[in-house]
Amino acid sequence: MYRELLLLGVLRQRQMHGYELHEFINRDLAFCTDIKKPTAYHLLQKMAEQGWITEIPEPNPPTNRPPRTVYQLTEAGEATFLDYLRQNLATYSPSYFNGDVGIAFIEALPSDEACALLEQRKIALTVALNALHVPHGEAHTKGGMSLIIEHQKRHLSTELAWLDEVISRIRTQP
Amino acid sequence: MYRELLLLGVLRQRQMHGYELHEFINRDLAFCTDIKKPTAYHLLQKMAEQGWITEIPEPNPPTNRPPRTVYQLTEAGEATFLDYLRQNLATYSPSYFNGDVGIAFIEALPSDEACALLEQRKIALTVALNALHVPHGEAHTKGGMSLIIEHQKRHLSTELAWLDEVISRIRTQP
């Protein structure tokens, strides 16, 4: 349901056509989701059926290109947006870390190898963390966006610290 | 792919039938995934087709009940398990927090209301964090499982600290 909230929230700022919307999400909201293009189109269609958005054929269709469909929030859409937003803010929905699955079975490998593999993971994590210090979209500097980047930063730091703990525990035990 | 790793890892410890396996995962490995029952059965079927596990009709079928199918790891399954485990340990796969979506649009609400809603989220988070201090399965105390609980603990603490930061920033700004 957070996907609908995301789409409504973006369309609330300004109307867009499908492709544009997907690009925007995958560039500026990549921390929030990795929604795929066909999924975005599918959700837009469903939301149009619900009456939350209207599908407008492109205003001035440039005769040569196939006409694009522009999506625009309706009043019902605005109401749904606010409803979903309140629900989202008021609740905590747990996240799953698929990296944990490997840790659960880590004893299946000799500890030397396990440590070497986790060192690789650490490098990947460090790369992700460093990439955060260079914000690359102007949308990132304003509003809730900076809060999300701060969140991501704290999360990755915590991951790194925990990984160190894991590695050292494995080194000192069998 | 972490779902396959999870199922293989569990079946590696001992053979099980589908329902049992799903129960086990949702009880003792709830931190790792919330895999649904039909999905588990579907994956088991696919893995049987791959030759990673074998479907054995229940050894001594109690004449009255419909016979259950027991799943058992093959050698190919063991090899796949180790392969997937190494990949999982060596890489970092990012997690998405759908609570972030609401934060991204938090300016759509008056800051008073936003704070009140986030206080509710904080309560839910605190409940989740406190529940962690009471491990309820014996499987939790040994092996990688305690590492995962530690992970969860640190993650939730970070979430809580960040939420406090968010709330205070909203209070002091427009």
Add this chain to the structure above:
DNA sequence: CATAAATTAGTCAATCCTGACTATTCAATT
């Protein structure tokens, strides 16, 4: 003891998701 409620075990139809594809336009290179 009879009945209700819970647990066990699994299936299925409907929906959701996405890799791979089509097709046009724009930019750069030869």
Add this chain to the structure above:
DNA sequence: AATTGAATAGTCAGGATTGACTAATTTATG
């Protein structure tokens, strides 16, 4: 000017996922 490569815009078939269901057995309750 023709060719290549990238960006734009979207679609579709096939596979993944799950809410809701069936049905048997066990446990609890009056």
